[in-house]
Amino acid sequence: MSIWKERLQVFFQYKDLLFQLVQRDVKLKYRRSFLGYVWSVLNPLLIMLVMTVVFSTMFQRKITNYPVYLITGRTLFEFYSTSTKAAMRSILGNGTLLKKTYVPKYIFPLAKVTSSLVDCFFSLGAMLIVIAFTHAKVSWYLLLSPIILVQIYIFSLGAGFFLSAINVFFRDMQHIYQAVITAWMYATPLFYDLDSIKNTTVVFIIKAFNPLYYYVAGFRDLVYYGRFPGPRIFWGGWIIAFLALGIGLFYFKKVQDKFILYI
Structure with a gap:
């Protein structure tokens, strides 16, 4: 208990530094951008339009209001992908x-x-624009969507800690992880419905072993379907998130004293 108390004290001691680093990252991302923060809204909109045209014609079973279905999944996956890639390079980048x-x-x-x-919250504006433009039906459950964002934030933190540590010792991990992310994207029901997959084994594997399925499904339940996620999706999301955070922190703490020898 005293160890966690000490860690919390250290965290609050450096909270101003954390704020400055976050502020710096946000400013640097948009510093030379003509559109600035508007790009965080336009970028997911443009990707959604392209993917809607491409994928909406590829499935025999039509998905109702496909643009909303697509952007709800893409928003969460893009946050995970972007955040973990950035976290992976964070230790070497601040060597x-x-x-x-x-x-x-x-x-x-x-x-x-x-x-x-922070970027993800900006991109939620694109999702709201799509919902309004397509006249999608929404319920008050939409207001609970930040719960899922907290879940995937904790999960991404755990993955970020682990990846940032392992990347110090194995620099090729950046290239390997890019391939993993690409495969992970296709293994997550972002632009297709699981009902369109006839192979029940594949469906079982996605539901049982793909952590991002829980967050995408939970987010869609609240925003797209207008219902609260089932117990398996909701509590499974929390369990996976804290399990990932525990593993990531454990490995990071275990090897962090060796960083100075490799950066």
Whole structure:
């Protein structure tokens, strides 16, 4: 208990640094952009339009209001992908600072995932535009959607801690992870419905072993279907999130003292 108390004290001691790092990442992303923060809304809209044209004609079973179905899944997956890729490079990217002064190393992947969450909130504007433009029916359950964002944020933190640590020792992990993310995207029902898959084994594997399925399904339940997620999806999302966070923090803490030898 005293260990966690000490860690919380260190966290609050460096909370201003965390805020500055998040603010820096957000500003740097849009500094040379003509559209600025508007791009966080336009980018998912443009991708949604392209993917809607391509994929909506590829399935025999039509998905009702496909643009909303697509953007709800894409929003969450894009947050996970962007945040973990940024977190993976965070320790190596701040190697110069870590060599000069003491800073809690966990602050860097934490800042990257948090700044990506800020971008995700901007991109929610695109989702609301699509909902309004397509006259989609929404319920008050939409107001509960931040719960799922918290779940996937915790899950992404755990993955970010693990990836940032392992990338210090194995630099090729960045290239390997890009291939993993691509495969993961197709293994997650972002632009297709699981009902369109006839192979029950594949459906079982996706539901049982794909963590992102829980968050995409939970988010769609609240936003697209207008209902509260079932117990398996809702509580499974929390369990997977904290399990990932525990594993990520454990590995990060175990190897962080060796970082200085490799950065």
